[in-house]
Amino acid sequence: MPTLILVRGIQASGKSKFAKAWAAADPENRVRVNRDDIRHMISGGPKTLLSRDLERLVSRIERSTALAALRSGRDVIIDGMNLRPEYVRPWLSLGYPFSFVDFPVSLDLALARNEARGGHVSEDAIRATFARYTPDGRMPEPPLVHPLPRKDRR
Numbered sequence: 001m002p003t004l005i006l007v008r009g010i011q012a013s014g015k016s017k018f019a020k021a022w023a024a025a026d027p028e029n030r031v032r033v034n035r036d037d038i039r040h041m042i043s044g045g046p047k048t049l050l051s052r053d054l055e056r057l058v059s060r061i062e063r064s065t066a067l068a069a070l071r072s073g074r075d076v077i078i079d080g081m082n083l084r085p086e087y088v089r090p091w092l093s094l095g096y097p098f099s100f101v102d103f104p105v106s107l108d109l110a111l112a113r114n115e116a117r118g119g120h121v122s123e124d125a126i127r128a129t130f131a132r133y134t135p136d137g138r139m140p141e142p143p144l145v146h147p148l149p150r151k152d153r154r
């Protein structure tokens with residue numbers, strides 16, 4: 001049964017580096033899906049937040065890409081922050097086996113890595129995410145879900 005991996009962590013914690021290496025280690029059977037890259041793909045611009053309407057489109061592309069890969073029998077990794085229950089719940093509800101890979105880095109480490117990669121995320125944004133979701137250095141509890149029967153999945 002194909003498996004869904006959700007990578008979790010604040011900005012610059014190392015999610016994408018890990019996810020790219022994971023997918024590259026077995027490209028025939030593993031697929032990486034990343035909404036920053038989808039934003040870049042559809043807008044041609046930087047990977048920052050788009051309009052509300054376009055963000056909805058990004059979500060639909062993200063979901064349909066992941067579902068197509070899962071239905072083709074491949075394992076899928078989603079390397080967004082995956083800290084907000086409203087983003088995580090729909091993935092867990094797909095009914096595929098899932099697991100989390102967590103990057104509970106310190107604020108200082110995330111800030112240093114962000115600097116080293118060119119500082120394209122604002123320091124304030126990283127501080128805010130850390131304070132909101134991992135203030136004690138621990139990941140939030142994942143939301144509880146009731147998987148849909150297979151026939152109801154879209």
Ligand SMILES: Nc1ncnc2c1ncn2[C@@H]1O[C@H](COP(=O)(O)OP(=O)(O)OP(=O)(O)O)[C@@H](O)[C@H]1O
Pocket residue numbers: 009010011012013014015016017018036079080081113114116117121
């Ligand atoms: N284990 C590691 N050791 C050293 N450097 C790392 C490690 N993991 C990631 N990095 C570096 O830290 C920077 C941030 O990593 P990455 O882009 O993977 O973070 P991210 O969690 O995907 O960030 P974002 O949420 O902004 O997409 C990159 O320059 C990456 O090369």
Ligand SMILES: [Mg+2]
Pocket residue numbers: 015016017036079
């Ligand atoms: Mg990333």
